Amino acid sequence: MxxxxxxxxxxxxxxxxxxxxxxxxxxxxxxxxxxxxxxxxxxxxxxxPPQDMPETGVLEYPDAVERLAALGEVEDEVRACTKCGLCRNRTKTVFGVGNPNAEIVFVGEAPGADEDRQGLPFVGRAGQLLTDIIVKGMKRRREDVYICNVIKCRPPENRDPSPEEVFYCEPYLLRQLEIIQPKVICALGRIAAQTLLKNTTPIGRLRGRWYAYHGIPLRVTYHPAYILRFEPNPERFKEEKRKVWDDVKEILKVLDGNAPAIG
Ligand code: SF4
Known part of the structure; x- marks a missing residue:
């Protein structure tokens, strides 16, 4: 081998x-x-761990057990949730995966078809690109971070979630963040960013600065699925990936202990 x-x-x-x-x-x-x-x-x-990667992970964290149990309770509630109409067509709820003590939580908008089938966020090619960002860009393992969506059930035809669906589902995300207490949230894509920041500003203008989401520093970057759209055009693909890398570098500074300039 x-x-x-x-x-x-x-x-x-x-x-x-x-x-x-x-x-x-x-x-x-x-x-x-x-x-x-x-x-x-x-x-x-x-x-x-691969060279130059820190030895971290769920087993090394002293209070991971309590956080896992607390997350498990919320996940059980989500699994049984019928608060909005999205419960009718879901195959599986998609709660979130990762380290309960993660320093960074990636938040996407909602599950797609693959996620709905598997009950896991960010699987498939977009998930692989996110893994590359975490492993190659951030020098962390995927299991060191936490990954979830604002909405836990798949909207039909991958449409944008409605304000009512966000109203009912966002409290689950808030509870996840309260338990995990990350240093940074990274909002992936326009819908996640606009939903969390409660505005309709284009993502190009949301990038490039720090926000606070319930007191937690938040940075916006492009959704991996959006970046993949440019794959047939290598120059543009590279250019869009470089923008994500610019965002990641700012996140790394805060994870390294620098205070974010929020606002
Ligand atoms: S999307 Fe959220 S609020 Fe709606 S049924 Fe699923 S878990 Fe419940």
Missing amino acids: SNKDKETLGTILRDVRVLIENEARRSRGKLLVSPEVAEMLEWVRMPR
Whole structure:
């Protein structure tokens, strides 16, 4: 097995381990796994992060257990939620994934078709581009951050969420943020940004400055799906990715301890 394959396997096993532990904590019980699986999971107890990446992750955080349990309770509520009409056509609710102690929370607008099927945010090609931004740009692992949407059920035909749907669903996001207490929120795309900031300003004008969302510094950047639209045009694709990189650099400064100039 090549080193890259080993690294990929390690990442998958770490994710599986976190999922199993989340499930066990949520149900406040034990989950039985075979000795072979237990041995494999033990193997990832001491992950070897890629060079120059910090050794972080859910298992190292002292109060992750409480936060996971609190997030699990909100997730249970979301799963049973029928507050707006989007509950009628959903396959699965899409609550959010990641580190309950994350320094940064990425917030998109709403699940698409793949997310609705899998119950996970940012899967597919847009999800892969987001992973590249996190891993290559921010030098963090995807499991170090938290990723979710404002709206937890898929709007039909991927239409923009209505104000009523935002009204009913946004409190779940607020509760997620209260539990996680990130240093920074990154709003991905026009709809997420306008919804969180309660305005209709074009995204090009929303970028480039810091805002506060319920006291948490917030930065706006483009949605990965928007960036992917330019893939057939390499020059434009590069240009749009560079804009995201500019946003990421500002976020990294704040994660490194610099105070954001809000307003
Ligand atoms: S979109 Fe939000 S408010 Fe509407 S049913 Fe789904 S979880 Fe409930």
